[in-house]
Amino acid sequence: MKAWPALAILIIQGILFLAHWFVYFTWIAFWPSLAPAAGVDLRVVMLVLAFSFVVASLLSFRYSNFAVRFIYWLAAVWLGFLNFFFWTSLIVWLVWFALRLFHLAANPGAIRPLLASVFYAIASLAGIYGLFNARVIRIRRIAVQLPNLPASWRGRRAVFFSDLHLGPINGVRFCRRLVSMASGFRPDIVFLPGDLFDGTKGDLDHLLAPFQALAPPFGIFFSTGNHEEFTSPAHYIEAIRRAGIRVQANEQVLIDGLQIAGVLYHASTSPLRMKAAIDALRPSGSSFDRSQPGILLNHAPTRLPIVEQAGFSLQLSGHTHGGQFIPFTWITRSIFGPFTSGLHRFGTLQVYTSTGAGTWGPPMRVGSAPEIVLLTFE
Incomplete structure (x- = not known):
């Protein structure tokens, strides 16, 4: 294993170990009966759970x-509950210190277990809700106006969905369901x-088989995301092409007066690479035509100044999952701002960032929702 992936795994495992220790410490502190009766057993369980997600991955x-x-x-579901239990533990301690500070805890022995029970019950309900919410796919209907759009494209519709994360959790049945909806x-x-794809091992052709039932007149277009590029993306790209999906790997095509381009995720990770990728776009040997509308598939809602300067009318992105669940919904918005989800403008460029159809890690969504986007061109 290379040094950087190994270091990343160690860091992630260390964070998970500390999170489990903090939750365990809080449980023992607020439910003292756990310590003598099941303290040793609980420590063993928490230790196993602390390593479960990394090992399973x-x-x-x-x-x-x-x-x-x-x-x-199982490991992914527990990771989701751990997230809520960790932040709940912080809240429980803060509330407890506030009660003691203002002398509101008249009977500490009775209040501590009750306080913890209320907050952890809420956290558990949030996790259960997240499991169900992640399976309810919403339909977003959006009308987009593109400058100089040929009359032949007016009224035509595009289906746009990102971040399926086909793999151990979202399998072929999930893919078949999305294709049926589309x-x-x-x-x-x-x-x-x-x-x-989720980036994990699997029968890629089997996972993509449902796409054979989806045959739009102008085709299906794909650009890579970070999960296709965790390792060499070649075997993913080959499987995608075998499924009849056109891969836009730093290239573009002209369809009835509409330019459709896509960049590799790696290209979007730096301004220099992004500019080089866009400058190299060539439809049929000619350069990008600013007089014609252009759509760019760019996995992450980034490098918007470069995309706008190039003359694109619309960028379609994903990657953010809308934060997927609290508190990452807030963290993601602090990073991407309004471009975390939905349709927004960056100068003359329109950007739609999908919250995605699938999930990564915990199959939960709290504060965000999975979606398929139906675009109507005007």
Whole structure:
């Protein structure tokens, strides 16, 4: 294993270990009965859980079978609950200190367990809600006006969905469900801006098989996301092409007067690489035509000044998941601002960032919702 991935795994594992220790410490402090009765057992359980997600992830990169998928699902679900339990532990301690500071805890022995029970019950309900909410896919209907749009494109529809994360949790049934929903709109074209796969091992052709039932007149277009580029993206790209999906790897195509381009995720990770990728775009040997509308598939809602300067009318992105669940919904918005989700303008450029159809890690959504976007060109 290379040094950087190994270091990243160690850092993640260290963070998870500390989070589990803090939750365990809080539980013992607020529910003292756990210490003598089940303290040792609880320590063992928490230790196993602390390593569960990293171990399950490593297994999923090497193996693809029911046992590994089930272990990964359990570990991912627990990781989601751990998130809520960790932040709840912080809140419980803050509330407890406030009660003691203002002398509001008349009977500490009775209040501590009650206080913890109320807050952890809320956290548990949030996790359960998140599990169900992540499976309810919303339909977003958006009308977009593109300058100089040919009359032949007016009224035509595109289906756009990102971040399926096909893998141990979101399998072929999930893909079939999305394709069925998309087919129901009878789209003229389909856009997939990245993270089609979770980056784990699996039968890629089997996972993509449902796309064979989706045959829009102008095709299906894909650009890579970070999860396709964790390792060499070649085998993902080959599988995607075998499924009849056109991969826009720093290239573009002209369809009936509408320019459609896509950049590799790696290209968007620095301004210099992004500019070089866009400068190299060539449809049929000619340079980008500013007099014609252009759509760019760029996995992350980044490098907007470069994209606008190049003359694109619309960028379609994903990546953010809308933060997926609290508190990352707030953290993500602090990073990407209004471009975390929805349709927004950056000068003359319109940017739609999808919250994505799938999930990564915990199969939960709290504060965000999965979506498929139906675009109507005007």
